[in-house]
Amino acid sequence: MLTVAVLISGAGSNLRALLEAAAEPDYPARVVVVGADREADGLAHAEEFGIPSFTVPWREFTSREEWGDELGTQLDVWKPDLIVLSGLMRLLPPSLVARFTPRIINTHPAYLPEFPGAHGVRDALAAGVAQTGASVILVDDGIDSGPVLAQERVPVLDSDDEHTLHDRIKPVERRLLIDVVRRVATGELELAAARRPLTPS
Template sequence: MLSVAVLISGGGSNLRALLDAAADPGFPARVVVVGADREADGLAHAEEFGIPSFTVPYTRYATREDWGAEVAAQLDVWQPDLVVLSGLMRLLPAQVVARYAPRIINTHPAYLPEFPGAHGVRDALAAGVDQTGASVIVVDDGVDTGPVIAQERVPVLPGDDEHTLHERIKPIERRLLIDVVRRVATGELDLAAAALGEPAP
């Protein structure tokens, strides 16, 4: 059984979807802990499912490295097989990435490498494209620059605004994330190979 830690900053909709999936006895992974960089609303999902949680408020630390060291210390307690960044709006310091690589994945509301960063949906609309997407990547030291392990296109419809487009992307993100976690758990997806740039099956 694959043990998963999830890190969030907000409402945790991807976390909720993963918790729902993992509640199925046939799903080969379990969320063992949820962490946040603030008092995030999504921590309520962990409480509902009886999952332990921790909060490491970013603003209490002098540097990103100090904050990251405490996040790593909290994760180390649980020794997760996989770390999922689910709407975590902080870039993990390099030493944290190195500690868990390649076992850290992240979702992103764009078809990477298109529109990386915190405003992928807004940037797609500003660019006037007729399609964007959702991606799951292996986390590296950059901003959404890690190897893509799953992605799918989502059309941009006439009249879309940031909210309506994002609401159509979110279900795709959730489905991709759940499938990636399942494939990692069953051995179908080798994150070490993916991190070296080998194509995901």
């Protein structure tokens, strides 16, 4: 059984979808802990499902590296096979990525490498494209620059604003995440084989 740690910053809608999938007896992975960089609303999902949680508040540290060191210490307690960044709005420091690579994956509401960064949906609308998408990637030490593990196109409608487009991307993002975790658990997807060498820090 694959053990999974999920890291969040906000409401945790992807987290909830993964928790619901993992509650099914035939799903080959289990969430063992949920972490956050603040008092995130999504921690309530962990409580509802009886999953332990921890918080490593970003503001309590003087540098990203110190924050990452403490986050790594918390993750080491649970020794997860896989770490899922699910709306974590902080870039992990290279030292933490190197410590856990290639066991960290991330979801993104765009068809990478198109529209990386924190405003992928907004940027797609601003660019006037006819389609965007959702992606699940292997995390490296860049911004949404790791190898793509799964992705799917989502059309942009003339009537779309940022909210409506994101609402149509989210279900695709969740489905891709659940499938990627399943394939990692069954050995169908080997993260080490997907890994590219990390950029030297």
